Amino acid sequence: MRKHLTIPVVTRLFLAACIVALGLFGTSGSMSAKPKYHGKDTFFLTDDPGNWFTGENSGTPVIIAEVGERVQFDRGTRTGTEHTVTLLIKPTGSALAVDQDDAGNGMINATFDRPGVYLFVCKVHPYMTGVVAIKDAQGAIPDVTAQELPFIGHLGVNSLPAAVVLSVLTTIAPTDADKAAKWDIFTAANQINPAVPGVGEVWVDTQFERVPGQTDNHGIPKPGTITVVDAATFTVEREINGLDPQAEKKWNNPHNMWANTSLSTVYNSNWFGQTLNKIDRATGDILNTVTTGQAPTHIVTIPNEASQQFGVLTNPLSADQNMVKLRDQGDLKVIDHFPTGEGLNHPHGHWITANGAKIVVPNVFKGLGVAGSISILDAETGKVLTEIRQQPVGLPSALLLPIAAGIKSNSKAYVSNAASGQVSVIDMTTMQITKNIPVTFTPNGQQGPQFTIFDTLQVPIQPPVSPDGRFVAVAVLSLTTVDRAPTGSADHVAIIDTATDTVVKFLPTPAGTHGANWGAKLGGGYYAYVANQFSNAMTVVDPDPNNDGNGADAAVVGRIILANGSAGAGVTDGTGGQGIKPLPTMYDGWIQDTVALSGTGQLSAEVQGWIDALTSSQKNPSGF
Secondary structure, three states, X not given: OOOOEOOOOHHHHHHHHHHOOOOOOOOOOOOOOOOOOOOEEEEEEEOOOOOOEEXXXXXXOEEEEEOOOEEEEEEEEEOOOOEOOEEEEOOOOOOOOOOOOOOEOOEEEXXXXXXXXXXXXXXXXXXXXXXXXXXXXXXOOOOEXXXXXXXXXXXXXXXXXXXXXXXXXXXXXXXXXXXXXXXXXXXXXXXXXXXOOEOOEEEEEEOOOOOOOOEOOOOOEOOOEEEEEEOOOOEEEEEEEOXXXXXXXXXXXXXXXXXXXXXXXXXXXXXXXXXXXXXXXXOOOEEEEEEOOOOEOOOEEOOOOOOOOOOOEEEEEOOOOEEEEEEEEOEEEEEEEEEOOXXXXXXXXXXXOOOOOEEEEEEOOOOOOOEOEEEXXXXXXXXXXXXXXXXXXXXXXXXXXXXXXEEEOOOEEEEEEOOOOEEEEEEOOOOEEEEEEEOOOOOOOOOOOOOOHHHHOEEEOOOOEOOOOOEEEEXXXXXXXXXXXXXXXXXEEEXXXXXXXXXXXXXXXXXXXXEEEEEEEOOOOEEEEEEEOOEOEEEEEEOOOOOOOOHHHOEEEEEEEOOOOXXXXXXXXXXXXXXXXXXXXXXXXXXXXXXOOOOOOOOOHHHHHHHHXXXXXXXXXXXX
């Protein structure tokens, strides 16, 4: 398990630089400098966890060069979808600007004008990270200053050595040794089972797990499995991977899932690819793979049983401008596609109202920079009813990389903004933002709307609303190993009370907290199941253990180890948790349709048992 860093941090950070065997500037380790090369070097954008920007000479996400040298970014040779190359952090005084207003696969070149650290990301997949370190005249890499990265100032220092900064970035971890040092890798002895069982199953997209022989059609390895947990016993039941011939060698970073009404089928998206899979829930067999478009993200079915589109899948394409609709007619077939806003959109984790009337879509970025928008669509026609654009001031100012949504029945939507660290609350009647809720922290525990990702290096991701509408569980991912108050952890879950739209509890979670969704708790109530991408563990959160309606006593009640000894996975076994899908689908608007099939013979005996185990309020959260 990784070593966490806390305040006071300066001494600990220097210790971490020694402990974490990165060896960036000449010591032994996975990132030792190569002999000086001439002319240009190349960064290949890849689908390889922890090594998403891979230097041709270094073989790692770090390229060491000199002023005046050029680096080429290859966005197409080794990856399955489109990306941007965006310069996020650079030395003070540098005039270099690198960004794209749209994703693509072409080549991009950058010539570096000042010594120091240049940090690049992909805006479509914001944890993809690459670093170019430019030496000064003495052959050293200048320190990273608080002016360049405000996060450092909150540590109580004005600057830190580049090696120290890189030693705490969880996204820079190309080898198993680096992952073991920086990520939260647990053993079976670390498992903590909740005292009260859950109901059904929990499917986790263990997106970073290595699978020997799992490649694309060009023979390039592609990661990812789906790990299925029995919610009654909290044990791993089975693992699904892309070696099934029906995956058609198009399985690549499985990212998010949904299920059909009878729970016989699970649908999965491949975020670093262009496909969706149809999977038999009981056997794990892949039944069908269909191409949808560039970087498909989340999947939600339309729950309006009165509509001819009842059960139709909706799926945004985050390296494109569109959402697609698919119908399951034995095989999945794309039946429609439409833009999610005006111009360039890059939509991600949407949600649909319980009545199936409206879709809330975060458009991650609209062009150069990280300004995005939130669109509300007519679910039947795909028409954009309104698009709330990022503005420099006012409530829309928080819309920086809006990435995922949750909805309270039909009344309020909650959208997380990765770069501003806030959750925007939207009144679904007026279709306007009513409040922004900060959910991230600086290293010394400060919080507020004035802090952005540069201050916190934390990003809120999935914000699902509990089926009864009482709480929002916001998964907050840290890009570093630095712990911070009030949780004593680098990552956390923020529990929002929807009655007041305030955070009532922050809960510590393992590294890379990313996905969250709600499942049934045996005997009544709900668990928030939380996936952690830089860990092999799933977190179980009870938002109200004593059932008094007050989330102030929300607690982490379980840590479920997803590693199951898969051959060849090594330290990646069970890692990469992003999309998470508890079954049954407990949300208002969906659970009622599954319950309606009870006793009809359309449910398997196993699924019928799950439905029989639900309380009356779980079977009908809205009470109507």
